[in-house]
Amino acid sequence: MTDSTRLPTLFIPHGGGPCFFVEVPPPLPRDLWGPMARYLRGIASSIGTRPKAVLIISGHWETDVPTVNVAPAHSLYYDYYGFPDHTYRLSYPAKGSPECAVRVRKLLSGQGIGCEEEADRGLDHGVFVPLMLVYPDADIPVVQLSLRRDMNAAAHIEIGRALQPLRDEGVLILGSGMSYHNLRRMRIPGQGDAEAGAFDDWLTTAVTDPDPGTRNALLSSWQSAPFAAECHPDVEHLLPLHVVAGAAGHDVGRHVFNDRLLGKAVSAYQFG
Secondary structure, three states: OOHHHOOOEEEEEOOOOOHHHOOOOOOOOOOOOHHHHHHHHOHHHHHOOOOOEEEEEEEEEEEOOOEEEOOOEOOEOOOOOOOOHHHHOOOOOOEOOHHHHHHHHHHHHHOOOOOEEEOOOOEOHHHHHHHHHHOOOOOOOEEEEEEEOOOOHHHHHHHHHHHHHHHHHOEEEEEEEOOOOOHHHHOOOOOOHHHHHHHHHHHHHHHOOOOHHHHHHHHHOHHHOOOHHHHOOOOOOOHHHHHHHHHOOOOOEEEEEEEEEOOEEEEEEEEO
16 A cells, blocks of 8 residues: 555544443433544544554553454453443444454564464453444454553553554554543542643643654653543553554644543544
8 A cells, every 4th residue: 555545543532331322311411422422433434445454452451461352253342330231232243354463463573572362352342332433334354452461651652653554554543542531530520620621731732743753752751741640540541542653653643533521621633
């Protein structure tokens, strides 16, 4: 493929559990998840090019070393609790791509990054829930790659950097997480809103910096951002961003979605 057909990389929000497929209970706003859902539904048309496969990194799979799902077909892992029965019957019958998985392992090993494979774990809700909106026909093969359990930010950027050639091979690289992920405060409107906004402003400035070296240095030291610990008591929902930023290469990040979720700023970013 040429640069003109190079696919972008994206960091997308996946909401909370199967949020797009349940009614929002009062007194919460009925359209609480509506803006996010509309953004996700518009991704395929905004990209234009149909990917040969999707490689997705979710905030819900951690292993000691990066691990790629090599299964030719997927089950679903309903890793959420307390939702209506029908949400445990959601279906997303996308095939896997063992060929893409092998390519992922080769690219990582070529940069001295160890990688394991796994064939039995189902796609978690950080994968199938947003993809049900992005590619609802489930007709594009999906491969999932885990995060490293040590949560080293710079290491995840390097993982993404190693995977950059996939963008020229028809593979869409998605990081699925949340730019704000403090569930305790999320449930209390008004608590932590200003802090979430300050962190979101910092994150957007970092991601959209025109110099990729500066961008990646800032993301590597994300803990120094204002209210970083308050917005991410645990970092697993932010690190998919680091992988796609690494895969972005010299492409400058764009702020492509922003909403206030019960007052907390939530964003999505695209490179390329």
